[in-house]
């Protein structure tokens with residue numbers, strides 16, 4: 001391979017209408033016009049960059065002047081075709097309106113159009129970026145369009161037709177160049193690779209075509225850069241890495257974590273992707289593409305994938321998130337905010353993702369539900385993270401609004417937006433046969449209420465983070481959710497307040513045993529009930545149904 005290579009975009013520029021990639025309608029219409037000699041004096045080619053507007057204009061210039069057109073295509077070998085293709089003809093004039101946009105240039109153009117062509121049949125003016133003409137220049141040009149000389153043809157190309165005046169638009173035959181479909185682009189890129197002797201696979205071509213986003217020029221420029229990476233071969237892994245794209249398996253794991261409520265897994269996966277050099281913007285696009293696919297699949301076959309709101313919410317988040325990421329100083333953090341917001345808003349119905357393993361029961365609805373992001377890599381899947389934002393819970397209970405107001409003196413915790421405050425949490429508990437909820441569990445909200453009434457402030461905040469898990473010989477084992485709270489509650493003054501609260505509500509002689517949440521529970525003396533039982537409205541309901549066990553409470557239409 002030569003050290004200086006012609007760009008693929010120039011090398012594989014189409015020379016005939018039929019070679020225009022993905023613009024079959026435009027190509028056919030122009031070819032028919034040439035064949036039937038129905039030629040206009042002004043054409044307008046519109047479309048995003050890289051869709052073939054300028055190439056089509058040059059092909060049209062040759063076809064108009066070709067001495068032996070074949071089925072509407074330029075022959076490519078006559079004097080006119082060759083001199084235009086080589087850029088030698090004085091009768092085909094290309095003007096970049098982005099740099100020659102003033103009144104003087106257009107006056108000059110008007111004067112020159114009066115002269116007959118020097119060698120060809122028709123003088124062709126190709127005006128690129130036509131929307132960049134100044135108002136004065138546009139008005140002067142309009143006069144030319146209104147009375148075009150017989151021997152002249154004008155082809156305007158623009159990415160922004162809405163910026164042209166109505167009068168100019170009305171003088172032109174308009175052709176809209178569509179975004180080039182990825183499949184057509186991939187086929188063309190494959191052809192280029194074959195001719196260049198580059199070894200590759202269809203997946204790579206699909207990735208490059210996708211990255212072109214409808215613009216063949218962008219896709220070809222990208223292919224140029226990728227070919228420069230590894231001579232003679234384009235492997236999927238290296239292309240993905242060069243594009244900052246994530247491995248689809250990793251995206252699958254990330255989505256599973258977000259959808260299933262395993263934030264720790266999602267967090268760990270995000271860190272791995274960042275470490276692998278994945279571009280967060282690219283990742284957002286990939287997530288959006290996945291969401292789109294899954295959402296429509298869910299609508300088509302709801303029995304296979306009920307979907308819930310998750311995919312729709314993810315689509316929405318990705319559709320809006322692009323500009324947020326572009327503006328962000330730290331795009332990774334911006335992406336995390338988008339995903340966490342989504343996770344806290346989306347509640348996947350139990351039918352969409354049935355909980356595996358232990359039954360889920362509801363903990364007290366009277367406490368706030370702070371969220372702490374896991375700092376370490378994901379724990380083993382058999383050991384789910386203790387802190388799960390309530391909004392993501394597979395089943396949730398209604399918070400008791402009367403008792404959920406946080407104390408102003410509560411220590412700061414990383415709450416996940418307003419939605420997290422005052423909502424209940426879901427905790428795993430071993431499935432047990434239905435039995436009576438122990439009274440000390442059912443009445444625990446009263447203990448917290450006692451704290452609120454008698455010692456509002458720090459102690460109440462601490463009490464809200466407690467859960468009674470066992471009662472043996474007058475010793476009540478209480479789990480505390482966070483280490484910081486546990487440390488505080490072990491201080492003598494708080495510990496004695498907690499015992500005072502327990503004795504006032506549950507009976508004299510009770511002493512407490514504090515420990516971090518998640519330890520192995522000592523067998524409760526009554527042997528029944530679940531580890532945690534709901535409070536607030538739930539506790540009130542339980543009073544009317546002695547002997548009941550709460551397994552799952554679902555609240556739909558939470559948003």
Ligand SMILES: [Zn+2]
Pocket residue numbers: 065066067068069074075076077078079080081082
């Ligand atoms: Zn020709």
